[in-house]
Amino acid sequence: MIVSINKTKLVLIQDDITKQETTAIVNAANSSLLGGGGVDGAIHRAGGPKILKECKEIRKQQGSCPTGEAVITTGGNLKAKYVIHTVGPIWYGGNKNEDNLLHNCYLNSLKLAKERRIKSISFPSISTGAYHFPIERASKIALKTVIDFLQDNEPVPLEGKSLTGFEEVRFVLFSKEDYEIYLKNLQEIIDWTE
Numbered sequence: 001m002i003v004s005i006n007k008t009k010l011v012l013i014q015d016d017i018t019k020q021e022t023t024a025i026v027n028a029a030n031s032s033l034l035g036g037g038g039v040d041g042a043i044h045r046a047g048g049p050k051i052l053k054e055c056k057e058i059r060k061q062q063g064s065c066p067t068g069e070a071v072i073t074t075g076g077n078l079k080a081k082y083v084i085h086t087v088g089p090i091w092y093g094g095n096k097n098e099d100n101l102l103h104n105c106y107l108n109s110l111k112l113a114k115e116r117r118i119k120s121i122s123f124p125s126i127s128t129g130a131y132h133f134p135i136e137r138a139s140k141i142a143l144k145t146v147i148d149f150l151q152d153n154e155p156v157p158l159e160g161k162s163l164t165g166f167e168e169v170r171f172v173l174f175s176k177e178d179y180e181i182y183l184k185n186l187q188e189i190i191d192w193t194e
């Protein structure tokens, strides 16, 4: 599914995020930045040791990565040039600021990408695996955060040229079920805003 939001292509696909050729892909990391399972494990396996090496350098400078924050490293052997590592909230039932922290993961990843003049980025479904964030709820937060950001996306001046921000933002869902949930919720948001 592809929709256009303020000149940016918003794409939903069912695929493996490590295969994406967008300039950046986003990792559903943990605060240690030292790797793990799921998306984290897949990205480190496919991207190779350079990613972990840069994660360790970041840890030396700033310590661990707080939930909702994002850091950037090389993409190593991936097609993507960069990996943006963000730490999603663990689901504790919804009364521990989980919604806002998940919102921050997407927002801070987009802000970091924009600062680096990255024009295409792929997101996984953050926190909806090992962190047990209910995917119906998470997908609405993810889509709304990204769509709001793209709708408010002011052109960024770059040496006199106005940079229109992102060309493409992708949600890369691992399962058909996840894809269908994101698709349903995207359609609801789009109908509502029309």
Ligand code: APR
Binding pocket: 015, 016, 017, 018, 028, 029, 030, 035, 036, 037, 038, 039, 040, 041, 042, 088, 124, 125, 126, 127, 128, 129, 130, 131, 132, 172, 173, 174, 175, 178
């Ligand atoms: N490509 C795209 N999506 C994937 C991939 C992949 N290769 N592998 C898994 N997923 C999906 C899962 O199906 C889930 O929908 O990514 C979503 C997020 O799942 P997790 O990777 O478990 O991430 P999260 O729920 O945020 O938990 C993060 O798990 O791997 C550890 O180190 C990580 O501690 C951290 C925690």
